[in-house]
Amino acid sequence: MNPCLLCMKPISEVASWQSFFGIEKKKTLCDDCSKRFVRADIKEEGDVLDAVHSLYEYDEAMRDWLHQYKFLQDVALAQVFSNELRRAFSNKDTIVPIPMHPERARNRTFAHVETLLDGAKRPYVQLLTKTNTTVMGEKSRHERLNMGQLFELVPGAVVQPITYRLVDDIYTTGTTLRRAATVLKQAGAARVEAVTLIRSIQK
Amino acid sequence: MNKPFDPAVRDFLDGRIWLRQHTPFSVEKINEHIESGMVETTPGVKMKKGLFGQPSCKCVRCENVDPQLFTSFDCLQCEGPCAYCRNCLQMGRVSVCTELIVWKGPCTEYPTEHALAWEGTLTKRQKQASKELYESIVRARPHLIHAVCGSGKTEILFEPIHKLLLAGKRVCIAAPRVDVILELEPRLRAAFPSTKLEALYGGADVQAFDAQLILATTHQLYRFRHAFDAIFVDEADAFPYTAEKTLQHAVRKAAKPDAPIHFVTATPSDKLLTDIKKTGAVSTIYRRYHGHPLPGPRYESLWNYSKQLSKGKMPKALEKWIQQRLELSEPFLVFFHEIELMMKAEQAIRQLDDRIRAVHSAHPDRKQHVQDLRAGKIPGLLTTTILERGITIKNIQVAVVGAEQSLFDAGALVQIGGRVGRNVNHPSGDFVLFHNGISYAMDQARREIKRLNAGGDQP
Numbered sequence: 001m002n003p004c005l006l007c008m009k010p011i012s013e014v015a016s017w018q019s020f021f022g023i024e025k026k027k028t029l030c031d032d033c034s035k036r037f038v039r040a041d042i043k044e045e046g047d048v049l050d051a052v053h054s055l056y057e058y059d060e061a062m063r064d065w066l067h068q069y070k071f072l073q074d075v076a077l078a079q080v081f082s083n084e085l086r087r088a089f090s091n092k093d094t095i096v097p098i099p100m101h102p103e104r105a106r107n108r109t110f111a112h113v114e115t116l117l118d119g120a121k122r123p124y125v126q127l128l129t130k131t132n133t134t135v136m137g138e139k140s141r142h143e144r145l146n147m148g149q150l151f152e153l154v155p156g157a158v159v160q161p162i163t164y165r166l167v168d169d170i171y172t173t174g175t176t177l178r179r180a181a182t183v184l185k186q187a188g189a190a191r192v193e194a195v196t197l198i199r200s201i202q203k
Numbered sequence: 204m205n206k207p208f209d210p211a212v213r214d215f216l217d218g219r220i221w222l223r224q225h226t227p228f229s230v231e232k233i234n235e236h237i238e239s240g241m242v243e244t245t246p247g248v249k250m251k252k253g254l255f256g257q258p259s260c261k262c263v264r265c266e267n268v269d270p271q272l273f274t275s276f277d278c279l280q281c282e283g284p285c286a287y288c289r290n291c292l293q294m295g296r297v298s299v300c301t302e303l304i305v306w307k308g309p310c311t312e313y314p315t316e317h318a319l320a321w322e323g324t325l326t327k328r329q330k331q332a333s334k335e336l337y338e339s340i341v342r343a344r345p346h347l348i349h350a351v352c353g354s355g356k357t358e359i360l361f362e363p364i365h366k367l368l369l370a371g372k373r374v375c376i377a378a379p380r381v382d383v384i385l386e387l388e389p390r391l392r393a394a395f396p397s398t399k400l401e402a403l404y405g406g407a408d409v410q411a412f413d414a415q416l417i418l419a420t421t422h423q424l425y426r427f428r429h430a431f432d433a434i435f436v437d438e439a440d441a442f443p444y445t446a447e448k449t450l451q452h453a454v455r456k457a458a459k460p461d462a463p464i465h466f467v468t469a470t471p472s473d474k475l476l477t478d479i480k481k482t483g484a485v486s487t488i489y490r491r492y493h494g495h496p497l498p499g500p501r502y503e504s505l506w507n508y509s510k511q512l513s514k515g516k517m518p519k520a521l522e523k524w525i526q527q528r529l530e531l532s533e534p535f536l537v538f539f540h541e542i543e544l545m546m547k548a549e550q551a552i553r554q555l556d557d558r559i560r561a562v563h564s565a566h567p568d569r570k571q572h573v574q575d576l577r578a579g580k581i582p583g584l585l586t587t588t589i590l591e592r593g594i595t596i597k598n599i600q601v602a603v604v605g606a607e608q609s610l611f612d613a614g615a616l617v618q619i620g621g622r623v624g625r626n627v628n629h630p631s632g633d634f635v636l637f638h639n640g641i642s643y644a645m646d647q648a649r650r651e652i653k654r655l656n657a658g659g660d661q662p
Contacts (some may be wrong), residue, residue: 002271073296076274076289109280109298 004030005076006065028079036061039084042199049181050191054171054199055084062198066169075110078119081197085120088195089165095124098168098180099151101133113167116197124167127157128180141173141202150179159187171196208241208308214413216242216306218373218430220264222295223302227409233304241308247297248273248286262288264297265425266452290449291425293405305428313415314399317368321361321394326494329359332486336465337363340433345483347475348467351655352592352621355492356467357387360435361394368398368415372432375417377424377454381405383438383593384418385570391418421450427457434458438592439466439475440614469592469621470614489658495630496656498623500606500616500649505637508604512548517555521604521637525555528583528600533632534576535583535600536590538619540608545585548604552585561585592618598629606636606645616648 004011011030013019027034040057056062069077089095097113105111117124128151136144153159164184166177171194181192212228215221223244226233236242249261260273267273267290278285280300287298297303325333332348339346340363350356360376367374376391378384381404388402401414403423419427421436434454458464463483466475479485491497508518521537528535537552539545542563549561558581562569569589575581577596584590588610601623603611611619616636623632636645 068292072292073287074274074289074292075276075287106279109278109285109300110276111279115276 002026002028004028004033005080006030006033006068028082037065040199046178048178048185048192049166049174049194051193052171052174052177052196053088053194054196055081055088056198058170058198058200066198070108070112070169073109075115078112078115081116082119082121085116085195085197086122089120089122093122093165094162095122096127096164096166096180096184097124098166098176099126099128099130101130104130104133104135113169116169117167127154127159127164128152128183129154136172136176144173144175147175147179150176151183153183153187157187159184159189161188161190163191163193164189166192166194168194168196170198170200172200172202206239206241206308208236208239211412212236212242213306213308214311215409216304217311218306218427220245220303220305220426220428222247222297223304225295226304227412236308237304241306242304243307244302244304246299247301247303248288248299250286250299258286260286260288260299262290262297263303264288264294265291265449266456267291267449269449291422294426311413313368313371313373313413315369315371316397317365317395318397319361319365319394320396321358323358325355325358326490326492328488328490329355329492332488333359333362335484335486336360337366339463339465339484340367343461343463345463345479346465347471347479347483347485348465348488349471349476349485350467350469350488351491351497352469352618353491353493353497353595353625354469354488356437356469357390358492360467364416364435365395367433368395373415373417373430375419375424375427375431375434375457376437377419377421377434377457378437378593379421379450380438380589380593381420382573382589384420386593386595387418387437391416421454424450424453424457429456429459431458432462433465434462435465435467437467439468440470440472470617472614487658489655491625491630493627493630495624497652498620498631498634499652499656500620500645501633501635502606502641502645503635503637504639505604506639508637508639509544512544512551512604515547515551517551518637521602522555524602524633524635524637525552525559525583529556532582533598533600534579534596535602536576536594536596536622537583537585538591538601538603538611539585539587540605540610542587544605545587549585556582559583559585562589563587564589588615588619590622591615592621594622595625596622597626598632599623599625600633602633602635602637604637606638607640607642609642609644611642611644613644613647613651616644617651620648620652 005028009030011027042054044052068074100111131152166180177194184192245263247263250258253259261268267288272290273286275286285299287296336346364374384402384404398416399411399414400416401411403419503520505518505520511518545561553559560572562572576584599622620634623634624630
């Protein structure tokens, strides 16, 4: 039995027919740790970005998770929300992850959004590249809203007049997602929606 | 042969195993030392193919080999399959393509002048134990000080540590719990005023690079390698030291290859006792330093406490007990087996006195609350087992709610009871076990305390 990914304590699992036949997915967290994450399911609609669905609110549990995943580079934590992320999409969706600058991705040793989607077993297409190495988390709200170009199309990428679903880890001011959506729409996308794992609510 | 090097780099790295990218020095400076051969690099995780092609990993920093605690992934840095260790992740991730550095140049020489400013006197038994311990140190064999709670274990170490320091040796006192380290630090600083001393625990940065006396949680020892001439493991049986094999490896690795590891505890496990008896020596002290017996536990039934507390109701007997402590203004600790139940109880209990607080391992203000209790600013604390050892508060009274829970094994109960009556002027106190049925461990603890008290009568 694998221990809980967060507290390392053994996970108590009740034997069931589902687990016996392997239908039920193996738990990655113990009950105590999974209880800390409460689904928020915040949905919003807009113009550039036609719809945004955020699965969780940015709370203490999420802050800890994000810190361990992104900054301590604990790749294994991508598994924690794999089921939830998987269910946020359908098989027909065309998924576009928000890219990292290649240099930054190399420093982190993994691209966190793509690794999340890999964990959720959802295929994606990478249509965008990041043009600079700026880090959103280090900028003020004002700076974020007044930034130059962030993304461009991957050379040779073909954007069709269909719906694309962007994916990012966290939605704070929405600048990142709106910039990415603009690039896709200018290239001919009919509709751009977004799914983010976390929604940070500005207080 | 005399190559130049920066003494600060030597002081910092000598005895440590550190992430190349995260030293207090500039990258260029570290690179220079690597080029001149003063610093050696090693891969962070060693990956080997097993007999059937399955990879097996070993973390070079924490020596973890548990396959469950390694995660493989496609690394964008080394552009291939890579693996990292999850066991020591909190100290900065170590993976196959991460480099660790160790010092290869001439060793740091430590000063040989140290003052011992402790002015108390040891009892006859303490003196003898101290002498026996020093003899073991000289003969480089492990030693166990098995002494009841409140017998003055720390003071026994002073003289032998002082002698080690005078010989220019580097010494470490390690404990599995940060609370024990925090309690020890001021006492040791006072005892060794002229010695460079540093306390290391999660969240504390390395400040004194060339500290000769180091207090550290056993976790912090992951980052040491062949550093110490002697290590004293305090409260050796406390979770998680006994639970985690890697922590024991870490202690071994932090000591120089031929340096012995000594143990100090009130409740040694059977395994520790038998292991030590094979290769080392044991000193036993049954009497507290003030000569009074250990307070034995008192049983009191608290039927269905869990249900009542969950509903926000105060069980009568518990209410009466706390009320009494408040009236007599005696400081008290109430132990709980789980945080959730304790938090529910806190709301009910704070109706008796709003200054009462609850602490647990993840509580941000736990240090402050314990200090407030000691200073008499708050009348009592509710706590999980984090305060079961190492805490000394004058005239403290102790209750355990749910003493029959499996978390409270005999050792834990003896330790909890050991908080009571440690002061000369208050050598006794109430130690009550509120239970929902008497467990075997409770009886075992009561028998053990009786046995220890009886042992004191036969010198």
